[in-house]
Amino acid sequence: MAEKKEEKFKPIAPKDLKGDQREKVQFVTNDWEENPVVKNYHGPWKEQIYWLEGLQYYFYNAASGRIEDLAPKVPREIKNVYNRILPMVRQLWGELRYPHNFYVEPNTTQSDDIKASNLGTSALLYTNDSGDFRRKVHMAKLWAIVTGNVYWKEWWNKNLRVYVKKDDGAKVLKVGNVDYNYVNPFNIRTDPYALGREGWRYTIEGKPVPKQLVEDEFDLARGTLPDERTEGKRTGIFERDRLQRPKEKEVMRLEYSEKGTDKNKKGRFMVTTGSGWLLYDNENPSPDAQIGHFQIPGLIPILGSQFYESAVKIAQPAQRQLNRFGSMVDEHIKDYKLKAIIAGGSLGPGEFERFTRAGVDYVIVRPGMTAPYWQSPPVLPEIIIRWFGFHQDEIEIETSVRKVSYGQLPKQAYRASGVLFEGMKRQDSIVLEPNIEDIDNALLAPMKFRLQLMQKHYDLPRLNILRKNTLKK
Numbered sequence: 190m191a192e193k194k195e196e197k198f199k200p201i202a203p204k205d206l207k208g209d210q211r212e213k214v215q216f217v218t219n220d221w222e223e224n225p226v227v228k229n230y231h232g233p234w235k236e237q238i239y240w241l242e243g244l245q246y247y248f249y250n251a252a253s254g255r256i257e258d259l260a261p262k263v264p265r266e267i268k269n270v271y272n273r274i275l276p277m278v279r280q281l282w283g284e285l286r287y288p289h290n291f292y293v294e295p296n297t298t299q300s301d302d303i304k305a306s307n308l309g310t311s312a313l314l315y316t317n318d319s320g321d322f323r324r325k326v327h328m329a330k331l332w333a334i335v336t337g338n339v340y341w342k343e344w345w346n347k348n349l350r351v352y353v354k355k356d357d358g359a360k361v362l363k364v365g366n367v368d369y370n371y372v373n374p375f376n377i378r379t380d381p382y383a384l385g386r387e388g389w390r391y392t393i394e395g396k397p398v399p400k401q402l403v404e405d406e407f408d409l410a411r412g413t414l415p416d417e418r419t420e421g422k423r424t425g426i427f428e429r430d431r432l433q434r435p436k437e438k439e440v441m442r443l444e445y446s447e448k449g450t451d452k453n454k455k456g457r458f459m460v461t462t463g464s465g466w467l468l469y470d471n472e473n474p475s476p477d478a479q480i481g482h483f484q485i486p487g488l489i490p491i492l493g494s495q496f497y498e499s500a501v502k503i504a505q506p507a508q509r510q511l512n513r514f515g516s517m518v519d520e521h522i523k524d525y526k527l528k529a530i531i532a533g534g535s536l537g538p539g540e541f542e543r544f545t546r547a548g549v550d551y552v553i554v555r556p557g558m559t560a561p562y563w564q565s566p567p568v569l570p571e572i573i574i575r576w577f578g579f580h581q582d583e584i585e586i587e588t589s590v591r592k593v594s595y596g597q598l599p600k601q602a603y604r605a606s607g608v609l610f611e612g613m614k615r616q617d618s619i620v621l622e623p624n625i626e627d628i629d630n631a632l633l634a635p636m637k638f639r640l641q642l643m644q645k646h647y648d649l650p651r652l653n654i655l656r657k658n659t660l661k662k
Contacts, residue, residue, distance in 0.1 A: 442462065443460070485632070
């Protein structure tokens with residue numbers, strides 16, 4: 190159906206806010222920085238991203254709220270990283286990269302219901318293809334593996350433009366279209382009292398954007414909004430410490446979505462800035478005043494919480510020990526210097542100089558003992574090698590990503606048959622089945638929501654073009 194033209198909202202500066210609007214803007218600003226997810230999870234999530242990338246001497250200090258490099262404090266000269274987390278994540282990501290096919294089931298066997306369900310299926314197929322659904326959902330799965338948490342958003346994007354061909358062949362420009370994307374867990378705040386989406390009263394999504402874009406979007410004169418770009422760490426988003434940021438002036442754009450209730454059936458949608466400007470305030474535009482954000486689950490839920498555990502965190506303890514014992518082996522080999530044992534008088538004139546000219550260390554022992562020889566390096570303690578292997582095995586056990594998942598056979602099965610190999614690989618895949626089922630179920634809700642968006646905004650010519658484009662494929 191065609192959208193009603195709404196009255197334009199005039200942005201309000203922080204000093205001019207009053208009553209409920211002032212209270213709500215303060216709530217959004219405070220919740221963006223003080224929501225429990227910021228204090229409890231953002232630091233560990235950032236640490237897990239660093240570990241994935243091989244920076245495994247970095248540690249989140251909860252007292253300072255910063256990521257710190259502990260390498261200078263480790264009492265070893267050799268501080269190697271034997272990154273088993275990266276291949277583990279790549280393997281899990283590969284297992285979860287499967288196609289998603291969505292179909293609308295008719296309510297009855299009547300022809301009208303069947304036609305409507307076919308049209309809904311066509312609409313989902315077409316919008317998934319045209320909106321790059323596969324890439325976006327695969328990136329969402331990567332975030333879900335690494336941090337355990339990621340979100341999905343469906344909304345009516347007024348900035349999109351679509352040409353629709355009418356029955357007479359004329360093309361008509363339509364303003365707005367359904368849009369969707371993943372939202373990384375650093376850029377969203379959910380109701381901390383809820384244990385899942387069904388209990389969310391609100392969400393806040395935010396990201397830094399160029400100041401001029403926001404001023405143009407809300408018809409503000411250039412220079413109206415204050416620059417919120419800072420040189421230090423900003424609360425609430427993921428930024429890499431060692432990368433230079435753009436020099437363009439920025440604002441933090443925050444979108445507050447409130448679900449409709451019995452008291453306020455139309456909900457609420459607000460756009461604010463980190464500095465406290467209220468740029469937009471109106472009813473929730475989503476169908477039935479729903480929240481357009483959805484949670485995509487990680488590998489395993491954290492009991493008593495709405496969040497999921499990170500696969501990287503599961504592997505961290507064994508990975509830390511693997512780095513330690515591997516570095517000890519490397520240090521043992523590196524620190525050993527070749528030593529010559531020379532009995533006094535065993536070398537004639539010139540022979541001593543030739544024997545030691547390589548710059549080796551040497552020891553002269555009492556005459557007549559033996560001919561000169563090279564000292565063997567001291568034997569590495571057996572326990573170090575055994576513990577190095579133990580922690581490699583421990584990573585495989587804890588993450589359920591074993592050698593067979595990488596196409597390798599265990600040492601004990603070096604002549605295993607193809608049937609045995611496939612059986613072992615299948616056993617590793619079984620542990621992912623709950624997560625695969627959870628992801629499939631979680632994606633049903635945004636698909637239903639998208640159909641509701643289409644029902645609200647699409648007219649007949651748009652529905653016809655969806656059907657025709659799908660039939661052509």
